Every structure is written in C-alpha cells, then in structure tokens.
Amino acid sequence: xxxxxxxVQLDSDAQASVFDAVVAVDAGVDQLLQYRAVDAGSVRALVxxxxxxxxxxxxxxxxxxxxxxxxxxxxxxxxxxxxxxxGPMRVSVxxxxxGANTTAVAAVLVARRHVELAGATATVLAGTGxxxxxxxxxxxxxxxxxxxxxxxxxxxxxxxxxIRQAVADAQLVPYATSTSDETARAIDGCDILVAAxxxxxxxxxxxxxxxHVRARVAIDLNAVPPAGLPGVEPHDxxxxxxxxxxxxxxxxxxxxxxxxxxxIRSLFETNDRWFDADELYQLGCSxxxx
Ligand SMILES: NC(=O)c1ccc[n+]([C@@H]2O[C@H](COP(=O)([O-])OP(=O)(O)OC[C@H]3O[C@@H](n4cnc5c(N)ncnc54)[C@H](OP(=O)(O)O)[C@@H]3O)[C@@H](O)[C@H]2O)c1
Numbered sequence: 327x328x329x330x331x332x333x334v335q336l337d338s339d340a341q342a343s344v345f346d347a348v349v350a351v352d353a354g355v356d357q358l359l360q361y362r363a364v365d366a367g368s369v370r371a372l373v374x375x376x377x378x379x380x381x382x383x384x385x386x387x388x389x390x391x392x393x394x395x396x397x398x399x400x401x402x403x404x405x406x407x408x409x410x411x412x413g414p415m416r417v418s419v420x421x422x423x424x425g426a427n428t429t430a431v432a433a434v435l436v437a438r439r440h441v442e443l444a445g446a447t448a449t450v451l452a453g454t455g456x457x458x459x460x461x462x463x464x465x466x467x468x469x470x471x472x473x474x475x476x477x478x479x480x481x482x483x484x485x486x487x488x489i490r491q492a493v494a495d496a497q498l499v500p501y502a503t504s505t506s507d508e509t510a511r512a513i514d515g516c517d518i519l520v521a522a523x524x525x526x527x528x529x530x531x532x533x534x535x536x537x538h539v540r541a542r543v544a545i546d547l548n549a550v551p552p553a554g555l556p557g558v559e560p561h562d563x564x565x566x567x568x569x570x571x572x573x574x575x576x577x578x579x580x581x582x583x584x585x586x587x588x589x590i591r592s593l594f595e596t597n598d599r600w601f602d603a604d605e606l607y608q609l610g611c612s613x614x615x616x
Pocket of ligand 1: 457524582
C-alpha cells in the first residue's frame with residue numbers, strides 16, 4: 327500500500343494559514359501536519375522529524391511547505407530548512423509565504439502571454455513589497471528592462487541592488503512615484519505595467535490612466551477597492567481596454583492557484599524538489615503553455 331502523502335506546514339503566524347491548508351488538501355495531500363508560531367530556532371527539530379521517520383525509499387512521501395504572512399520571516403525559516411538537510415537526507419520544499427511567490431509568478435506569466443519579455447520595458451509600481459520585488463526579479467531574469475517604482479527613490483534603489491545580487495545582468499532603473507508627474511514618468515512608454523501595491527491603495531490616478539497608460543498589458547494585483555490601477559477590474563482576464571490588455575487580481579488568481587496546486591503535487595514525485603520563485607516560474611511556464 328502506498329504511504330500517505332504528508333505535508334508539514336511551517337507557519338510563523340499565531341494560527342497557521344487556512345488558505346494554504348485548503349490548497350494542500352485540494353492538491354491531494356493525505357495528511358497535513360500544521361505547525362504555527364514557528365521561529366528559526368524550532369525549524370531544525372521539525373525538519374529532522376520529517377526526514378528521520380520514514381526510510382530513504384519513502385522520503386518523497388513527505389514534504390514541507392513554508393508559509394506565514396510575514397515573507398521576511400518565511401525566508402529565514404526557509405534558510406533554516408535548507409541548513410537542516412544533509413546529503414540525501416532531505417524532503418521537497420515549497421516556499422509561498424503570503425502567496426508572494428505564486429502571485430508574482432502568475433503576474434509575469436500572464437504578461438508573457440502578450441509580450442515577449444526579453445527586451446520589453448516593464449514598470450512595477452510598488453516594486454518594493456514581497457510581490458513587487460519578486461515580479462521585478464522574474465521580469466529582469468527573463469530579459470526585460472525593469473523600472474522598479476516606489477514612493478521613495480531610496481527604497482526603489484535598494485530593491486534594484488538586491489535584485490542585482492540574484493540577477494547580475496539585470497536591467498533595472500529605480501523610479502520615485504511620490505507625485506503624479508513622477509508616476510507619469512515611471513509608466514510612460516512601458517510595454518508591461520504591474521501594480522503590486524498594498525491592498526486598497528490606488529497607485530495611478532484616473533487622469534494619468536487615461537493620458538499616460540499605453541502599455542500592451544496591465545496587471546493589477548490588488549483585489550481590495552480602490553483598485554491599484556483605475557482602469558482595471560479585479561475580474562479582468564485579458565480584457566482589452568483602450569488598447570491595453572488588462573488583468574485584475576482575481577483574473578490572475580486562477581493561474582496562481584494552478585501553480586500552487588501543481589507545485590504541491592510535484593513535491594511528492596521526488597524528495598529533492600525546491601520551489602522558490604524561480605523554480606515556480608519554470609513550473610508555471612510549462613503549465614501555461616499546456
Ligand atoms: N491574490 C493573492 O493571492 C495575493 C497574494 C499576495 C498578495 N496579493 C496582493 O498583491 C499586492 C502586493 O502584495 P505585497 O504583500 O507585496 O504588498 P505590501 O507589502 O503590503 O505593499 C507593497 C508596497 O505597496 C506600497 N504601499 C504601501 N502602502 C502604500 C500607500 N498607502 N500608498 C502607496 N503605496 C503604498 C509600498 O511601497 P513603497 O513604500 O516602496 O512605495 C509597499 O512596499 C497586494 O495588493 C496584495 O493584496 C495577492
């Protein structure tokens with residue numbers, strides 16, 4: 327009889343995410359083991375519990391999901407998970423704290439449906455948050471010229487520096503967007519416009535949307551009114567408005583969920599899968615071309 331598929335959910339929040347639990351079950355996990363309020367110091371013992379219990383031949387029936395609403399803390403937990411493995415003693419891992427990885431991957435994949443990323447100019451508004459940074463990094467890795475925008479130029483510059491550490495030849499320019507004129511400069515002439523601002527924050531005023539947005543594709547990842555981009559509705563999915571193909575947060579959500587579930591299923595194929603943003607993007611490329 328096959329071993330049940332066990333997913334160990336490591337979550338830094340006071341309560342482990344119900345959303346991540348439901349996706350895990352829907353993706354075919356037989357047994358979900360949820361650990362909440364996980365901190366860096368507790369990871370090693372939890373990981374060792376996962377890798378020492380079943381024999382080598384059965385290790386691929388156990389996997390780890392690292393989540394939680396704090397993406398920076400999640401990254402620390404992820405590093406500790408990696409450090410706790412040794413030699414072949416490991417299990418597959420998916421990192422999607424606060425949905426940041428799957429959301430960014432879905433945004434880039436929908437842009438790629440309409441624009442050749444290599445050589446394209448992309449503006450990522452609020453490119454400093456967990457989703458924006460990942461979106462900018464994935465676009466840069468794909469060869470796009472990326473404008474990383476923030477209300478503060480120093481934050482945009484810091485994000486560019488951080489991305490260059492991962493993508494040495496990244497084409498990045500920081501932009502400030504603290505005034506309407508600055509926002510106009512950041513979006514003028516871009517092929518791809520991604521709004522990755524905090525929930526309920528409008529990033530482009532309606533008059534600028536009318537006068538300056540000529541992008542081939544515009545993606546708003548904020549589902550909470552008011553919209554981040556005034557011309558985009560949350561349910562938009564390849565809806566053309568004034569020559570721009572629009573996607574809203576819910577319109578990209580189907581692909582995000584598809585990637586999340588496919589990654590969970592893939593965790594149980596071998597014991598050495600590692601899904602962070604880049605690996606999820608590769609997985610998403612194969613799904614989106616099916
Ligand atoms: N569909 C999903 O499952 C899913 C999953 C994750 C995220 N999301 C959505 O994706 C978006 C980005 O998520 P995130 O976690 O990266 O967001 P976040 O960290 O909350 O915010 C991203 C950026 O928004 C800017 N910002 C914050 N408050 C602002 C304000 N009052 N005015 C203007 N700009 C402001 C900040 O940039 P600066 O300070 O540098 O300007 C911040 O770095 C959110 O709308 C979120 O709801 C959706």
